[in-house]
Amino acid sequence: MAEESLVRLAERYRRFATDEARGVSPHYERLARDIAASADVLRFLIDLPPPRRQPNLLLGAATLIAGRPPDIKSLTRMVARRAEELRATMLARTTQTNDPARCAVLLPLLAALPQPLALIEVGASAGLCLLPDRYGYDWGHARLAPPSPDAPVFGCAVTGPAPLPTALPRIVWRAGLDLNPLDVASDEDTAWLSALIWPEQEDRRRNLRAALAVARRDPPRVVRGDLLRDLETLMAEAPAEATLVVFHTAVLAYVSTAEARLHFVDTVRQSRAVWISNEVPSVFHDIAIRAPAAPSGRFLLAVDGVPKAWTGPHGQSLEWFPGREGPP
Ligand SMILES: C[S@@+](CC[C@H](N)C(=O)[O-])C[C@H]1O[C@@H](n2cnc3c(N)ncnc32)[C@H](O)[C@@H]1O
Structure with missing residues (x-):
């Protein structure tokens, strides 16, 4: 069951890459694809309540904590070393972009x-x-x-x-x-x-x-x-x-x-x-x-x-x- 959820979550990040980031943000398109292929980041996400697993929330929270993650390596490092901080930010914040x-x-x-x-x-x-x-x-x-x-x-x-x-x-x-x-x-x-x-x-x-x-x-x-x-x-x-x-x-x-x-x-x-x-x-x-x-x-x-x-x-x-x- 957990493996099934991980597969679905990976699919959600791949869809975000293709449907939302492609043509708008090459950086997030690449990062979202790499997240979909990263067992470490997916396992971190699966422990959050489903509405808190959103790509925009993860990417925004990581950016808030340590600046824009340049690549999947740095995001994986954050998940390993600053998981509690990242988790707390993703639980406390919601996507509230004001344009x-x-x-x-x-x-x-x-x-x-x-x-x-x-x-x-x-x-x-x-x-x-x-x-x-x-x-x-x-x-x-x-x-x-x-x-x-x-x-x-x-x-x-x-x-x-x-x-x-x-x-x-x-x-x-x-x-x-x-x-x-x-x-x-x-x-x-x-x-x-x-x-x-x-x-x-x-x-x-x-x-x-x-x-x-x-x-x-x-x-x-x-x-x-x-x-x-x-x-x-x-x-x-x-x-x-x-x-x-x-x-x-x-x-x-x-x-x-x-x-x-x-x-x-x-x-x-x-x-x-x-x-x-x-x-x-x-x-x-x-x-x-x-x-x-x-x-x-x-x-x-x-x-x-x-x-x-x-x-x-x-x-x-x-x-x-x-x-x-x-x-x-
Ligand atoms: C994506 S932001 C858009 C903000 C602003 N309207 C703009 O266009 O820049 C969506 C906002 O709607 C708020 N929101 C969502 N559901 C709401 C509800 N049921 N009642 C009041 N606010 C809500 C969120 O908290 C968030 O601040």
Whole structure:
């Protein structure tokens, strides 16, 4: 039985290498293949609870402890010599990547809504996507200058008739909700966010550093709670005179059943909030079937359940659907 589990775990790492790392991170592709062939690392992993055996969690935790593992030899050495530290990190942390550049794909929708806005982000991590009005944007044929000179400017390649804004949205209230909020002022939390970024993704690391510097001047409020239970309480705090927006990016895949996801959708749809979703298409099948054919590896951007665009998973691209350029 244990041998069978090891075989399945090795297969999971091989799939990660092929389906996720290939073409994005040659380093992680190679390392994941080598992990799949390493009895020592697989045995270390099999002693963890199944949800804690994830490739991103192992690679992030190893990076946090000793810097990016250059090769399987160094990872095997860590498993032999620092197993307890690695195990404790993998039990204490979860994959909570916070990609502020995703604001570049949300902005056309946010700016087109009646202003001012009250924003709630569910699954906010450190809350960096709650600050879309504090960054600059470069969509190629349109730009918005950042409101402060040190703020990041997120580049995003646009195709299709995206309604690109000419002004930043006016946000008068904002709050995040997360099972485990990360603190932009904590060195441990921000080191974890950085460790989660894959080796070759220098742009994402630069964006993260710059967004954290902006966020530290006036940190976003992120409340500890579950989007399935605690959203209504947070919505009740939002000022009535602002357009309330509930949004999420790269979150609903963590909610394991379709039934629970629909419960969340019902809660938002029965409120006064505008609902913006930017997720892998498999999360909301009934929205995805109304979108044009999916290029691989994209998120689906939708407003109130109406598909609007395919987006790059880190906010790096926006492919607006023809005929969907009207107001949200
Ligand atoms: C991959 S991160 C995405 C963070 C951010 N939305 C972004 O796009 O940069 C997913 C976040 O969702 C949170 N999360 C997962 N399930 C949740 C739930 N049921 N309620 C609240 N937060 C949840 C996790 O803790 C994590 O911080």
